[in-house]
Amino acid sequence: MGLAGRRLTWLLDSRWFWAGLISQERSPALAVAGCGSHSAAVLDRSGATVAVADVLVECEWTRVLDATSTARAVIQPGLDCCGPLGRISTWRNRLVVFRDGRYVWEGPITGISWTLGGIEIRARDVTAWxxxxxxxxxxxxxxxxxxxxxxxxxxxxxxxxxxxxxxxxxxxxxxxxxxxxxxxxxxxxxxxxxxxxxxxxxxxxxxxxxxxxETHMAGVGRLSDADLPAGLEVAEDGASLVTRWIVAGSEQSGALGEAGGIDPFYGLHERYLEQNEITDDASAAQAATARRRASMPVPVFVDTQEVTLAPEAAIDVPSLVPGWALDVTSAGTCRKVAQRLKITGVKVAETGGDENTPGQESVQVQVAATGAEAA
CATH class of the missing domain: 3.55.50.10 (Baseplate protein-like domains)
Incomplete structure (x- = not known):
């Protein structure tokens, strides 16, 4: 059934049964990407169901590393749903998203727009608090x-x-x-x-x-050119290059640490940072070392762009968790890639569709290689 017209018929409490976390490497043969269909619901702060998205016109959710992810849902209210959706409130209520019946995203609603054509809900994950x-x-x-x-x-x-x-x-x-x-x-x-x-x-x-x-690199699947019919983009982020870091602690402690120096390939790129929470030289040096590891060599990012992974790709989409890794092999660009890369971002969106026509889903994955990943 298409994105529009689907009803959430399973128990919302099923989200607590979602395995959710991959604690060890999985064989890519265990799952494939497929073409997912989404459903959504709005819950109260108490946990009670406020409304179910009877007609979900658009749905988008993300996952990010070291930041707060977002989700968005556009709902066309039904005759029995407009009332509850008209009473939802930011921060009081939260959005819950399911993909093919599996719990994939949840967070407080931070923005709502009511129009003649429907209701747009914007939310951020639990770290927004x-x-x-x-x-x-x-x-x-x-x-x-x-x-x-x-x-x-x-x-x-x-x-x-x-x-x-x-x-x-x-x-x-x-x-x-x-x-x-x-x-x-x-x-x-x-x-x-x-x-x-x-x-x-x-x-x-x-x-x-x-x-x-930071060195966690357990794999959850693999991608090759065959899995990316529209190709990918490989990019170096030169703005992130730092060969020597100086980190200062609180003024009271006088803590100061550094790591790195002149690199024979890149030359010298220095950065100074103050972190008032640091209280001794050793901690400042550790912080400088960690930052240098993440900024040397120049970080390389691989982006699958706004494409749908091939349904046969050896990827379980709900298991694409930032902090885990994918084995990426690609010769589709002049910058060839053949290594395990850490997932830094995921974006899944489904738009269009009706009761007779499936919606179109796109799955975007960003992976990265920095000095931290190499370690």
Missing amino acids: LDNRVVHQDRTFTDVDVMEIAEWLIADGYAPDDPGHTVQVIGRAGISGSRSYSKNVGQTGDHLRQLAEAGLDFTAIGSKILLLP
Whole structure:
């Protein structure tokens, strides 16, 4: 059945049964991309169902690494649905998206537009709450794995008012650091993103926040030119190149660390950064080393562009989780690729269709190779 006219007939609670997380490498033969069909629903903060998207005209959801993902749904209300959809509210309600009956995205609604032709809902994933939270207590960490600091930041951010979240740690970062946080100073989301530049990654899948070591490279499938009928784009991001990093801690501590220098191939590209949470030289040096690893050599990004993966591609779309990796082999451009690359972004969209004609789905995947991936 097409995108329009489909009804959500399964229990919304089925999202809690979604395996969701790949803890080990899977054989690409276990699944193929296929051509997915989407459904959506709006839930209340309490967990109750507010409305089901009887006629879903458009649907789009993303996943990103070390940032907040988004989703969008355009709904044509039915006779029994306009009332509930007219009463939904930003931050009070959340959007839940399913692909072929599998729970793939959830997050608070942050924007709503009502028109004569329908309702457009815009939402962000559960980490959006952390951008609306500050640190709630003074806390100092001395020479601990930065993953432990990330866990505390998330727990502290949600502690006064938890909209419903879980955290899963895939592994320790393997990088130690010392940090100090002051009550009511700084947004929690900013603090978490700064940590993500010091040796760890995070991503949100539904209401779950995954914390991963930066070197995590477990594979979830493979792509070749045959899987990409419209081709791909390989790009170098020269603006991200830094051969020498200098990181300063708080003014009170006087902490200062550096990593790198003149590269025989690229020359010298220096960057200075202040992180007031850092309290000693060793942590500043660790942060500088992590940043240099991510910016040397020049990061290379592979983008499948706005294309639909071939239905036979050895990819399970709901398992495309940023932080995991794909084995990419391509000779379709002058820059040949044949290596395992980390997933940094996913975008899935379905538009058009009616009760008799399937909608068109596009699946876009971004993968990257940086010094962190090479490690």
